[in-house]
Amino acid sequence: MPDIAFVKPALPRSGALVLPLAEEATLAGLAKQADEATGGAISRGLEAAKFKGRKGQATTLWAPGAGLSKVVAIGLGKPADLAETGAEAAGGTMFAAIAQEREAVVAADxxxxxxxxxxxxxxVLKSYRFDRYRTTEKEEDKPKTERVALAVSDTTKAKAAFAPLQAVADGVFLTRDLVSEPPNVLTPADCAERCKALxxxxxxxxxxxxxxxxKLGFGALLGVAQGSAQEARMVVMKWNGAPKAKKGKPLAFIGKGVTFDTGGIxxxxxxxxxxxxxxxxxxxxxxxxxxALAGRKAKADVVGLVGLVENMPxxxxQRPGDVVTSASGQTIEVINTDAEGRLVLADVIHYCIEKFDPRFMVDLATLTGAIIIALGHEHAGLFSNDDTLASRIEAAxxxxxxxxxxxxxxxxxxxxxxxxxxxMKNVGGRPGGSITAAQFIxxxxxxxxxxxxxxxGTAWSSKDTATTPKGATAYGVRMLDRLVAEHYEG
Amino acid sequence: MIAVRFRRGAPRPEAPCIVALAEGAAPPRALASALAAARFTGAAGQVLDLPGTPRRLVVGLGTAPDAPACERAGAAAVLAAGATEEVALSGAGLGAAQVAALAAGIALGAWSFDTHRTRDVPRRIRRLVVHADDPDAAEAAFAVVAPGIAGCLLARDLVAEPANHLTTRRFAERLEALAAEGIEVTIHGRKWLERHGFGALLAVGGGAADPPRLAVLRWRGALPMLPVAFVGKGMVFDTGGIxxxxxAGMEAMRADMAGAAACAGAMLALARRKSPSPAVAVLAIAENATGAASYRPGDVIRTASRRTVEVIDTDAEGRLVLADALHHAIAAFRPRAVVDLATLTGSIVTALGHHRAGIFGSDAALMASAAAAGEAVGEPLWPMPIGETHREVLRSDIADLRQCAPAGSGAWGGRFLPDACHAAAFLREFVGATxxxxxxxxGVDTAEEAHALGPAGPTGFGARLLDRLVALRFETEP
Structure with a gap:
């Protein structure tokens, strides 16, 4: 990812200058200076290009003068509507426009x-690439951006606001890497090994x-794993960030980790x-x-548990018809070996409760095709037995x-x-397929x-969005980081 | 509907008698030992058959014996009663509203459809005699709920009718009979539809031997206000077309007019209870047949709103006929609100199964009222989203809109498409600011097995919900 710097407003002598502009705004501050330095070339250029500052609008003016290679104007929409997600989207649009520049200054004053x-x-979010396995890519096709300097009026405040975001971005990138890795590389053991970096x-x-x-009686999880040459793993991660005076039950996040799912038999x-x-x-x-939580030193005690298996024929x-005994002692008739995620979660969740007695549990899983048929790709499906927790998650x-x-x-x-x-059995038929999966859990x-x-429906995107290149989205990292930050620290 | 009478005093010994008990309530002394021996606790849904003179059917009301619980108990009891012509209900110790709700449940549970049986016709319940502490109060309470029951059962009767009997013409005739209830009925035929440019309804109905119809039912009400509008999909049979x-399972497609049937049932309910609210129902009636004149994938049709639509899949016909019907409801009647009902997508069944219908919309208050009405009458809804991406997939290369996303264009090898959301996004385009x-x-129009409020078969889902929605939201001036 490019280095991010926050600097005092000053015109760069060369390179790219980015002007984030609200709808119908007049040039001010650094933007105005640049316009004057170029003899009004910027305001004339923007007018000729019919740049109005609408949300998502982007216009590039090449070599407007004053040594600048280009000026990129990014529309922010109506100033009153500009909020966090809008500013992020503008940042993403901006990155796409300056990807071929080594350095850029953003007039964010x-x-x-x-x-x-x-x-x-x-x-930062838009700059993500997964190019580990490209060996023949041409130099001119690679993004060049090394440093983006945002010119702001108060550098101290901006730096302080960005520091936790940088940690969250690191977490997002880690997730995107893990999800992007091919299944012959990212086996359960390999994924577990990578957790050690934390x-x-x-x-x-x-x-x-x-x-x-x-020994723990994980019959459900091990039943899924038994068809694969790759051994199963469970990883337990603990972040103890709560101040001594505020220790209590930890928050728990649990993830389904089927490193490859053939469906099995x-x-x-x-x-x-x-x-x-x-x-x-x-x-x-x-x-x-x-x-992300550890990187920004979240003031909360959090445990993360992941069940890692490969589902192979x-x-x-395991066969359809098999009956397995879960760690909870409850028995499960396996009707469809491709409904394996819930089997993995059953044992990990039980372990989590026995070991940590958490304040709440949130599990994440690419669980059902039915949720895509229900909602598509804009929303994840949220199921909960707790209205407060659910509404906090929705808000985050x-x-x-x-x-x-x-x-x-x-x-x-x-x-x-x-x-x-x-x-119980592990599938409930097509009607309400995501709901019966949640009932199982x-x-x-x-x-x-x-x-x-x-x-x-949300873990992977088949096309670029404002802040996510197509591919792994890391959906959930930022939402759940926000959930913790808003309600469980302090 | 079965005949319901209200009396004082003890039930006659000949007819089986339904006795309802709340959980934990003290049972009548004569029954106490039998109930204890059978471990009858009064839990919701529990039914105990006690042979004797009279035979008694004891049914549990659960811990919260409100109207929906009483309705479910009445239905459960009568479903257990078997072949008998008359049942009694003992209302001793129950309030008038509870007695009325039990009677309503019995009437719903006793519904049957034997029109096409010619021999071995089972004995069916025809009469209910309610014995209440205050029969007049119970009768008055029942009079409030009976219209909704009548509407629901009309919807069931229409849905149950096979497609060779309920042709588009016959459906229109059945609706015309509602004029006797004080409902104004107008049936627009093919010529009228052609003259007024209902290209979507004409295209969908074009392949069938029986022509499409647009039925308009009006209840004037008493309030000096614009009406609330119901719009129903009335596909008398849906082969999918080309x-x-x-x-497998295609015979179920005779129920593809359940939305229109529910709207008609709701209009009957409003008329029977003389609702002050003006209402109008616009029903798009057609048969989606595979024929020489069928419309094709790739066709571009011009809807009544003048907007053009590219046809992708002739089996996504419901949204097309609704587009024309919604347009007509809004353009002709300028309604306060419009609610459409349709057996629209398989996607909603995958999403919500058979226990809830999906509700989409543009007006949070209207949606909340509809959901509340649904809970009150045992027809639960669940809100579903219309997102930006759901609208984006409807962009067409050749027309103003395309009707749906092509099969195979979804995630995971093309198999998974949120078609219910896409369909809702499509309909929204024809609604405007109303x-x-x-x-x-x-997922809820037909039950494969006996359900909480009736036997296996059509449920009449929606008729009572719409009637209750009007009562909750549209019977006062804003």
Missing amino acids: GLAPALAASMAMGV TKLGVEVEILGPKEMK SIKPAGGMEDMKWDMAGAGTVIGLMA SANA GRATGETAWRMPLGEAYDKQIKSDIAD QRFVQGKPWAHLDIA | SIKPA PWAHLDIA
Whole structure:
């Protein structure tokens, strides 16, 4: 990612200058200086290009004079409407326009320091690339930006506002890396190994292998893993950030980490199966979230748990019809081996409750195709037994642009997973498919405050958005970081 | 509907008698030992059949014996009663509203449809005799809820009718019969539709031997106000057209007019209870047949609103006929609010299953009232979103809009599309600024097994909900 600097307003002698401009605004501050230095070339150019400052509008003026290679004007929309997500989106648009410049100065002197920091966050978020496996890319196709300097009126305040955002961006990038990695590289063991890097940030990391999990009675999780040559792992990450006087039950985040999901014996159709490398996005999000919280030294005690398995068809694979015993003692009839995520979560959630007795649990999982049929890609599905927790999550989602839509739970849906032979079966049919999956998980939460985010539609984007290049979105990292920051620190 | 009479005194010994008990309530002394032996606690849904003279059917009301609980208990009891022509209800110790709700539940649960049986027709319940402490009060309370029941059962009767019997013409005739209830009925035929440019309804109905119809039902009410409008999808049969459906389960498509049937049922309810609120129902009636004159994927049609639509999938026909009907409802009647009901998408079934219908819309207050009305009558809704991306996929290369996203264009190898959201985004384009709610009832129009308020078959979902919505929201001047 490019270096972000906050500097006093001064005209650069060369390179790119970016002017974030609200609708119908007149040039002021640094922008006005630049216009004067170029003999009015900027105002004339913007008028000729019919630049009005509308949201998302971007206009480039090449070599307007005063040594500048280009001036990029970015529309911010109506000044009254400009908030965090709008400033981020402008930052993202800006990055796309300056990607070929080594350095750029942004005339953010007209913005409040917090909005300037959000704009910088947008620049950083949009700069993400996953190019580890490109060996022949031409030099001219690579982005060049090394440093973006935002000229602000109060550098101290802007820096202070940006510091925690930088930590969150690091967490987002970690998640995007994990989710983007191909499944032959990111195996359960490899993913667990990567979690160890979090110790540098002060996170305690504990890794459990098949032997330990067997001892704990993880029949559901291990049943999923048994068909794969790759061993299963569970990673427990602890961040103890609460001040001594405010110790209490920790917050818990739990992620589904199926590093590749073939569906197992209930094998998936071939079309689109490559997407199943991101069936560990729930785990990836929890890992990135822990990095974000530790990176910004969140004043809260938080545990992150991820269940990591690979779901493969093989001679040893679990069969439809098998009955497994979960760590909770409840038995499960496996009807469809491709409904494996809930099996993994069942054991990890049970362990989390027994070990940590958390204040609440939020689990994230790319759980069902049905949630895409229900909601598409704009919202994750949110299921919860706790209205306060759910509304806090919804609000944090709106604030960060990672929105969740509440979906129903209820006894009538729970009946769909009754089994003839075991305590429950792992699928409840097509009708309400995401709801019955959530009902399944709810049977393991022992009535504790809990929310489940079905992120199958939001973990991956098939096209670029304002702040996310296409690919892994790291949906959930920023939302849940905000949830913790708003309600559970201090 | 079964005949319901109200009396004082003890039930006759010949007819089975329904006795309702709240959880934890002291049972009648004569029943106490039997109930204890059978571990009957009065939990909601519990039914105990006690043979004797009279035979008694004891039903649990649960811990909160409100109207919905009483309705469910009445239905559960009568579903357990089996073949008998008359049942009694003992209202001893119950309030008038509870007795009325139990009777309503019994009437809903006793519904049957034997029109097309010619032999071995089961004995059906025809009469209910209610024995109440205050029969006049109970009768008055029942008179308030009976119109909604009548509306619901009309909707069930219409939905149950097979497509060769309920053709577009027959459907229109059935609606014309509502004139006897004080409802003004206008049926617009093909020529009128052509003259007024209802290109979407004409295209969808074009492949069938029976022509499409636009039915308009008006209830004038008493308040000097613009009406509330209901818009219903009335596909008497849906083969899918050229984008023909798979054979398995296609017989269920006779119920693809359940939205229109629910609207008609609601109008009957309003008329029967003389609602002060003016109301209008605009029902788009057609058969989506596979024929030589069928419309095709790729066709561009001009809707009544003059807007053009590119057809992608002829089996997404409901949103097309609704576009014309919504336009007419709004342009002709300038309603205070418009609510449309449609068995619209399979997607909503995947999303919410068979226990809730999806509600989409542009007006939070209207949607909240509709949801409250649904809870009150046992027809629950769940709010669903219309997002920016749901609108974006409706951009067409050739017309103002395309009707849906092409099959195979979704996530994970193309299999997953949020079609219910796309359909709602499409409908919104034809609504403008009028407060609007859209109910996708594809998952709740028909029950495969006996349900809380009736036997297996059509549920009549929506008729009572709309009637209650009007009562909650539109019977006072704003």
